[in-house]
Amino acid sequence: MKIISLASDQPALIQQAAQILVDAFKDHSPEAWPALADGLTEVHEMLADDRILRVALDENETVIGWIGGIEQYDGHVWELHPLVVKPGLQGNGIGRALVQDFEEQVRMRGALTVMLGTDDEDNRTSLSNTDLYVEPWKKISEIKNFGRHPFEFYQKMGYCITGVVPDANGAGKPDILMSKKIPTKQDQ
Incomplete structure (x- = not known):
């Protein structure tokens, strides 16, 4: 597994990230992102320059999870939003790795706190x-x-x-x- 920043010129990975978001939330919060179009909107919003979007890729370069972050309080605080791991792969350390990577990303930007x-x-x-x-x-x-x-x-x-x-x-x-x-x- 490797973790990279997602970019707007990676449409296949964007599509995969959006689908994981819809699939992962359908059982507990189905109204959050009920359809692929909703997931795509969220992913595109997270691609803004003032946000963080990091994806975990498997050995086939397929998205297996992702994490986003929104700057708050002049960068002293970052909101972790969202964290999502592909259903069926949850509980295998992917979420943990994404959170640890996210914390390092915001630490390098001078953050003091992560909230969610x-x-x-x-x-x-x-x-x-x-x-x-x-x-x-x-x-x-x-x-x-x-x-x-x-x-x-x-x-x-x-x-x-x-x-x-x-x-x-x-x-x-x-x-x-x-x-x-x-x-x-x-x-x-």
């Missing part, structure tokens, strides 16, 4: 279908994963929950906000 939101639209955590305006930090500290929600993957990668957006995706469907400090050269 990981939605719970289908009751996969104990934060869904509860009033997050009452004792939110208690509920966050006691979070349970009911169905392979990705927040635990990010925790293993060193991210911590830094908040929630209650009802972000409809009543009882929060967005779980996570962040990680990116070590500077002085920290290493």
